[in-house]
Amino acid sequence: ETGVTQTPRHLVMGMTNKKSLKCEQHLGHNAMYWYKQSAKKPLELMFVYNFKEQTENNSVPSRFSPECPNSSHLFLHLHTLQPEDSALYLCASSQQGYSNQPQHFGDGTRLSIL
Amino acid sequence: AQSVTQLDSHVSVSEGTPVLLRCNYSSSYSPSLFWYVQHPNKGLQLLLKYTSAATLVKGINGFEAEFKKSETSFHLTKPSAHMSDAAEYFCVVSGGAAGNKLTFGGGTRVLVKP
Numbered sequence: 192e193t194g195v196t197q198t199p200r201h202l203v204m205g206m207t208n209k210k211s212l213k214c215e216q217h218l219g220h221n222a223m224y225w226y227k228q229s230a231k232k233p234l235e236l237m238f239v240y241n242f243k244e245q246t247e248n249n250s251v252p253s254r255f256s257p258e259c260p261n262s263s264h265l266f267l268h269l270h271t272l273q274p275e276d277s278a279l280y281l282c283a284s285s286q287q288g289y290s291n292q293p294q295h296f297g298d299g300t301r302l303s304i305l
Numbered sequence: 306a307q308s309v310t311q312l313d314s315h316v317s318v319s320e321g322t323p324v325l326l327r328c329n330y331s332s333s334y335s336p337s338l339f340w341y342v343q344h345p346n347k348g349l350q351l352l353l354k355y356t357s358a359a360t361l362v363k364g365i366n367g368f369e370a371e372f373k374k375s376e377t378s379f380h381l382t383k384p385s386a387h388m389s390d391a392a393e394y395f396c397v398v399s400g401g402a403a404g405n406k407l408t409f410g411g412g413t414r415v416l417v418k419p
Contacts, residue, residue, distance in 0.1 A: 195348070234349075234395070234409040247406065281348055291337040291356040291400065294407065296348035 194218040197282050197297035204272065205305050212267040212300045214282030221287050223265040224294060225257060228279040240265060241287065269302075277304045307332040309398050311410035318386045319418045326381040326413045328396030338379045339397040339407070340370055349395065355379065366390070391417045 195216045204210050216223065225237040239247035240259040254276075256268040265282055279301050283294040312327040330336060337356045341349040353364025360372045366389075370381045379396060396410040 197348075233411050236406060239406075283349075291354075293339055293351045293354050296341075296350070298346070298348045301346075 195282055195284055195295050195297035197280075197300050199300060200298065201301045201303075203303045203305060204269070206272055206274075208272075209268070209270045211269065212280055212282075212302075214265040214267075214297055216263055216265075216282075216284040216295070216297075218284055218295060219286075220284035220295070221262050222285045223259060223262070224283040224285075225265065225267055226281040226283065228281055228299070229277075234281070238267075272302075272304045274304050277302055307336065307398050307400075307408050309396050309408055309410035311394075311396050311413050313413050314411065315414050315416065317416040317418065320388055321385050324381075324383040324386045324390065324415065326394050326396075326415070328379045328381065328410060330377055330379060330396070330398045332377075332398055332400065334400055336398045336400045338370075338372060339399075340364065340368070340379075340381050341395045341397060342392045343395065343412075344392045352381070352394075386415075386417050388417050388419070391415055 198213045222241045224239050227235045236249050237251045238257045243259050254271050258266040279299045281299045282297045285292045285294045308331045310329045318324050339354045340352040342352050343349045352368050353362045355362045355372045363369045368383045370379055372379050393412045393414045395412050397407050399407045
């Protein structure tokens with residue numbers, strides 16, 4: 192049981208394509224997160240949304256554009272990506288954006304840039 | 306600033322023997338600490354969390370961790386490894402000035418031999 196669903200699970204795209212990653216949580220949480228997981232590197236926080244408002248942008252390039260229409264859904268819009276953007280993108284949610292609350296993760300989208 | 310160091314990038318154990326995964330943290334404040342596990346092609350699953358209550362924390366699947374403030378450590382143990390424990394494990398710290406941000410260790414990959 193994950194409670195956080197990410198689609199698609201795999202995505203292959205060219206550098207000039209536009210695509211979107213979707214995340215949906217069924218846990219009634221109010222905070223949602225995007226992470227990037229690359230081989231041999233620690234997990235990198237990209238964006239944080241709390242009650243639909245973006246509260247963190249961890250110096251992410253503008254070719255990544257997040258959208259949070261409501262507390263249950265989070266999107267990551269992709270445009271003119273680079274080969275180094277190939278990675279596993281993980282979505283997570285927590286009750287609220289408080290440090291002592293665990294985050295619940297989806298299974299991720301494996302992104303490959305050609 | 307806060308940081309997490311997982312002292313072993315790989316640990317190999319035989320099935321039925323104890324598992325020890327070492328984690329040291331640095332934080333200016335009383336931290337919240339977590340251990341997550343990631344199986345292949347899956348997201349991160351919470352094993353246990355420490356949030357300033359009992360220093361010995363019991364988690365799922367027989368894992369436990371002990372918070373030692375004097376040693377700034379939060380090592381994860383399990384008395385008897387099972388084949389299904391083969392995965393990557395992440396020690397995570399949050400709190401203080403970093404607010405709701407999680408800081409991840411580099412991960413420890415566990416191999417369980419029959």
